[in-house]
Amino acid sequence: MKKVGKLYLMDDQWVMENIPPHISIRLKQLFPRVPKWQTDRFVFPNDTTHCADISWFTQRYPLEMTEIDMELLQVGNEKFNRDQLEMEQIMHPDYIPSKLVGLREGQKVRLYQAQASALCYKRGSLLLGDDVGLGKTYSAAAFMLEHNTLPTIVVMQTHLQIQWQEKLELFTTLRVHKIKGTRPYNLPEADVYLFRYSQLLGWIDTFEGGFFKTVIFDEIQELRTGVDSGKGRAAFKLSKEVKYRLGLSATPIYNYGTEIWNIMEFIEQGVLGSYDEFVREWCTGGARSVRDPDALGTYLREQNVMLRRTKRDVGQQMPPVNVIVEHIDSNRDALKSVEDLARQLAMKVTYGTFIERGQAGRELDLLVRHATGVSKAHSVAQYAKLLLDAEIPIMLVGWHRDVYDIWLEELSGYAPAMYTGSESEKQKNESVRRFIEGETSILIMSLRSGAGIDGLQYRCSTVIAGELDWSPKVHEQVIGRVNREGQVENITAIYLNTDEGSDPPMVEILGIKASQSLGIMDPGKQLEAKHSDKSHIKALAQRFIDKKLLNQMQQCQLDPNMGMVNQL
Incomplete structure (x- = not known):
């Protein structure tokens, strides 16, 4: 069969030369990493994957090779196929692992x-x-x-x-x-x-x-x-x-x-x-x-x-996370206080120089996210009280120190534990201990703190996101701190958003980024509609209202100055 080019190994790389234009076009279609502008001479790494691909290509388009190079290409191709077979056997459900020495008894x-x-x-x-x-x-x-x-x-x-x-x-x-x-x-x-x-x-x-x-x-x-x-x-x-x-x-x-x-x-x-x-x-x-x-x-x-395996893949078919998105009130004064500065930064982001746009964009993000967090901090704390009064342990996550301070003040009666960037490693470990052992029912945690931490699942199944992060995977990590093996309750993740400030654009961007990660980590899987059941939250609210009403009625009976209400 007529040879359509030359193939040889040089400096641990495979080199193709003298390839006709019509075959070069086909080569670039089959090997997308080859630059579209490159012609005549093509270079590939000498690894088993490329040996297998090049060997397959030469069956369709024979290339001139020395006996030594032909043998080396075949060795690489055979090793690739052998390795693939062995790795397929490893992932087979009937795979029997070799015995490991060094495991503790039990x-x-x-x-x-x-x-x-x-x-x-x-x-x-x-x-x-x-x-x-x-x-x-x-x-x-x-x-x-x-x-x-x-x-x-x-x-x-x-x-x-x-x-x-x-x-x-x-x-x-x-x-x-x-x-x-x-x-x-x-x-x-x-x-x-x-x-x-x-x-x-x-x-x-x-x-x-x-x-x-x-x-x-x-x-x-x-x-x-x-x-x-x-x-x-x-x-x-x-x-x-x-x-x-x-x-x-x-x-x-x-x-x-x-x-x-x-x-x-x-x-x-x-x-x-x-x-x-x-x-x-x-x-x-x-x-x-x-x-x-x-x-x-x-x-x-x-x-x-x-x-990558999901819980379902390995037989841990846990119920879907119950995602609840609540729109809460915000303090418009907190947002209004930064409007003038935000407007100036927005102008620079749009019309400034390259350096000005970058700096202004970062400042605008920090400014508006901080103001948004502060503006809804009181409402978030009130929502948290609803669950705490119903004796439900919660993990409350946010980002800004000023927001934490408001939460700490509003929720001081519940003795919150803190796990943020402000605590030492020793203090963080003590906070986890207090929460797990029931000394407090609320753990205030930074969105980007505590990845990989274990043990919270034995105490908590409810997460409140009082502030958002730009990355959807940060939210997934947060939920994963309680959605782990050992968790016996259904997980509820509550996002408390406002229609003002940075929340609306962040929610939009989070959807775009989530689609990127999902495709790479779970190809073929579609973005799923989040399971959302608010019935138990409504029941808690009614329980809270009933309890508050009962307390008011008892106060009325004890206080003769309550007037007509006392006659209830």
């Missing part, structure tokens, strides 16, 4: 957790996006018990360091060491070293040399901005120095779909190509939005580099 790894561990071990890298509450920590612990994965570094948010240590020591016999501070010191012998994201940069020079075999990034959405931050640069260096990489997060995408490129660079560099290739192949709307989130999510699954 502990066991569930099948879906063992499958995640085995898949990562086989592939070397994985983004595990299982639903909140499915035990990603235990999947990670099982992975550490695989052969030659130690010592392991686990990187987590500050408030989760103690929780990771407790879970690993309860679940396994692994020796765990919590890193103290940002300055390197002689590490004691251990199997697992627990780093906070904020500590990574100080230890960056210690990651070289191949001592650490595995890195596990918990709540990997912390790295969604890539290497623009110090922690991102240190995490990237660490990920290049280890053999195995595992990322954990049910919500890796907080805003727009392009964040997934940054995330995947820490899991497997180049799996989505260079950033320019990723934008050209997958994105639209100024390189912020993914054009077809479903297709991207499907691609990541086909590469076995992302695994």
